[in-house]
Amino acid sequence: MSISKSRFYYIPRTGKLVNIATLEEVLSEAKKGGFIWLDYFEPTKALLSPLIDALGLHPLSIEDCLDENQIPKIEDFPHHSFLLFNAFSYADQILTVSEIDIFIGKDFLVTVSGVNGNNRPLLEGIEHFIELEIENVRQGPAFLAHILLDYIVDQKFTVIEQLEEELADAEDAILVEGGEFNPGVLIHLRRALLSLRKSLFHEREVLVKICRKDSPYISEKAIFFYRDIYDHLAKFFELIESARDIVTSLMEMHLSIINNRMTRAANDTNITVRRLTFITTIFMPLSLLAGIGGMSEWSMMTGPANWRISYPLFLLAMVVIGMINYYLLKWLEKKDHTKN
Secondary structure, three states: OOOEEEEEEEOOOOOEEEOOOOHHHHHHHHOOOOOOOOOOOOOOHHOHHHHHHHHHHHHHHHHHOOOOOOOOEEEEEEEEEEEEEHHHHHHHEEEEEEEEEEEEEOEEEEEEEOOOOOOEEOOOOHHHHHHHHHHHHHHOHHHHHHHHHHHHHHHHHHHHHHHHHHHHHHHHHHHHHHHOOOHHHHHHHHHHHHHHHHHHHHHHHHHHHHOOOOOOOOOOHHHHHHHHHHHHHHHHHHHHHHHHHHHHHHHHHHHHHHHHHHHHHHHHHHHHHHHHHHHHHHHHHHHHHHHHOOOOOHHHHOOOOHHHHHHHHHHHHHHHHHHHHHHHHHHHHHHHHOOO
C-alpha cells in the first residue's frame, strides 16, 4: 500500500519554485503575491478536508478525488474549477488507468494523484519541466495546470505507441502462425484501445469547454496553450480509431484463415470419401458375383467337370463388368462437372 505524501510550493512573481514544509506556511506565503501549488499523492479524506475551509474547495469535488471510478470532466464552483483527467501507463502488457485531479483557483493550484503502472507517482520529476517553463508558470495557476496536463497527455502517446507495436507484432504473427495464433491477444488489445478511446473522448470534451472560455479561472491568454493539448488529444483519438479498425481487420483475417483451413480439410475429406465411394461402387457387383461363384453356382450350372473353363470365364466376366462400371462412373462424373 502506498503512503500518502504532500508537497507544498510557492510560486512568486519573480524567482524560482519554492518548496514549503507545511500547509500553514504555504498559505501564509500566498498572501505575499504569486500563487501556491499543493500537490497530494494518494491522500486520505482527512488530509484534503482542511482545504474546504482554507481554499474554499467544494466537498463534492473532494469526494470525487477519492472515487477512482470517475470519468474525465470539468466542473466550475464559486471559488475554483475542478478538472479530472486520466493518466495511462502500459507495462508487461497491462494497461493501468490512473486519475489526476486538479483544482484551479485565482491564486492556488491543487493536484491529487496516485501511481502509474510501475507503482511510481504520476507527477514524479514534474518539477524539472516546471522549472524549464518557469516564465510561463509565474503567470498564474492555469499556466501551471497546462504544464501538468501536457505532461499527462504526452504519456498517453507513449502508451499508444506501445499498443501499435503490439498490434504490428500480432499482424506478423497471424501471417506466420495462421490458425495457431491466439486471438486472445487481439481481444486484449481491443479492450486497451477501448479504455483509451473512452478517456480521450471525454478529455476532448473537457478541452472544448476550456477553449470556449467556460472556466473563469483559465484566462484567455492561457487558453492558447490549452488548444495545443486539444490538438494532441484529437490526434490521439484518431490514432485509436485507426488502431481499433486494424484490430477488427486482423480478427476478420484470422477467422478467414481458420475458415480456409477448415474448407481445405473438408475438401480433402470429400475427395477421400469420393474415392472410397468410387471403389465401393465398382466392387459391389463384383462382390455379388464372387459370392455366387464361391457357392459353386458356376460349377453347378456347367457341371463339375468343366470347372477349368467356367471359372476363368467367370473371372473374365468380373473384369469386364468392373471395367464397364469404372468407365460408366467416370462418364457420369464428367457429365456432372460439365453441368456445373
